[in-house]
Amino acid sequence: MQLLFIADPLASFKIYKDTTFAMMREAQRRGHTITVCGPQDVSWQRGGKVTARVRDIVLTGHPEAWYTEAPVRTAVLADFGAVLMRKDPPFDSEYFYATHMLEQAERDGARVFNKPRALRDHPEKLAIMEFPQFIGPTLVTRDPADIRSFHAEHKDIILKPLDGMGGMGIFRVGPDGLNLGSIIETLNKDGAESVMVQKFLPxxxxxxxxxxxxxxxxxxxxxxxxxxxxxxxxxxxxxxxxxxxxxxxxxxxxxxxxxxxxxxxxxxxxxxxxxxxxxxxxxxxxxxxxxxxxxxxxxxxxxxxxxxxxxxxxxxxx
CATH class of the missing domain: 3.30.470.20 (ATP-grasp fold, B domain)
Incomplete structure (x- = not known):
């Protein structure tokens, strides 16, 4: 079976810890063939199926030159056994558009994992609010006054943007409230962007x-x-x-x-x-x-x- 991985550039992989690489290695071990592209390589022309400019690769097992690649070719996404969307966040406008393109590829017959609609409809931080029985005190708001009230109640809090990854943009404010105003301004941008606020968990x-x-x-x-x-x-x-x-x-x-x-x-x-x-x-x-x-x-x-x-x-x- 031929698998298409939509991912970040291979040159950015740290193969000793990269999960997408681990997936590729196990798939190849089982006899599946590996093809790669980035979201920017996917296109859709009127009246046609969703395609991408892709490269077939073979993992070599060497830590340095860890793959060989065939020339770039254009392929229909629905012709692959599976398409694996493994592009790292941020979930920006281009990622959003990519989910729409992949959803069209599904209508063409592609099997895409994770499902594009699920990626689009499942914001990674907001999703926890659906399961209150499993989360601590949490607030999502654009209102600085709400944030200040939450801090007054819980004393020690974490603030984070909804679109961050890898710990980016996370702040802790203790009972003294030091820098709370500045942090709100940085994350909230005068009410333009929502902020998630959570009670600090020691x-x-x-x-x-x-x-x-x-x-x-x-x-x-x-x-x-x-x-x-x-x-x-x-x-x-x-x-x-x-x-x-x-x-x-x-x-x-x-x-x-x-x-x-x-x-x-x-x-x-x-x-x-x-x-x-x-x-x-x-x-x-x-x-x-x-x-x-x-x-x-x-x-x-x-x-x-x-x-x-x-x-x-x-x-x-x-």
Whole structure:
């Protein structure tokens, strides 16, 4: 089967930890062929099917020159066995338009994972508000007065933009309220942009856990991203240390409750972030941590993912 990965440039991959690379490696091991392109390579002309300028690649197994590639060619997305949307955030206008193009490709007959409509309709930070039983005190607002009231009530808070990734733009404000006004101005932009505000969870010192959901089922191990030094963020991109752990009883409860819901919406893979007992985000664009979990526990997350992909492809398209 030929798989098309829509992803960031291959030159940007850090293959020792890249989840998309792990997916490719496992797929090739099973005899599937790998093709790549970026969202900018996808096009749709009147009266035609959605196409892309793609490159067929072969993974070499070498750490430096880790792939060989064939010349660029134009291909119809519906001609691939599956299309995997693995472009990293931010979820900007171009990402939004890409989901529309991929949805048209689905109408052409393509099988796309995660489902484009699900990507578009499932904002990663806002999505947690649907599950109040699993989250801590949280507010989404454009109103600076609401933010100040939330801080007055909860004293120690986290503020973040709705479109950030990798810990970008996250601020903590303690009981003294130091710099709260400046942070509101930075994130809120005079009421132009919404801000998510959450009660600070001191359990972050034990790690921001990434619980992976594949095919509606939680992976038995999570990766706890532990803040280092004076940093409040556990994100690996912000210098956090990744420690793989078995799921706790609460992690299993969360994963088993959310998994079937996410799968039914067309989300083959999701990454649920948990601090202490509380869900803080539900990542669906390009969840990571496959290789870190495998390296530390031997749990082959990439194999679980390709198993789920093959099973989904064996079923009729919803």
């Amino acid at each position: 359990q972050i010192s034990e790690g921001d856990k990434r619980v992976l959901i594949i095919g509606g089922k939680p992976v038995p191990y999570c990766l706890a991203r532990i803040p280092q030094g004076t940093e409040v963020r556990g994100n690996l991109a912000a210098g956090g240390k990744g420690v793989a752990r078995p799921l706790s009883e609460r992690d299993w409860e969360i994963g088993n409750a959310l998994g079937p819901i996410l799968q039914a919406r067309g989300l083959l893979l999701a990454g649920v972030d948990v601090i202490g007992d509380c869900v803080t985000e539900i990542n669906v664009t390009s969840p990571t941590c496959f290789q870190e979990i495998f390296d530390q526990t031997g749990c082959d997350v990439a194999a679980l993912f390709i198993d789920a992909l093959e099973a989904a492809l064996a079923s009729p398209a919803p």
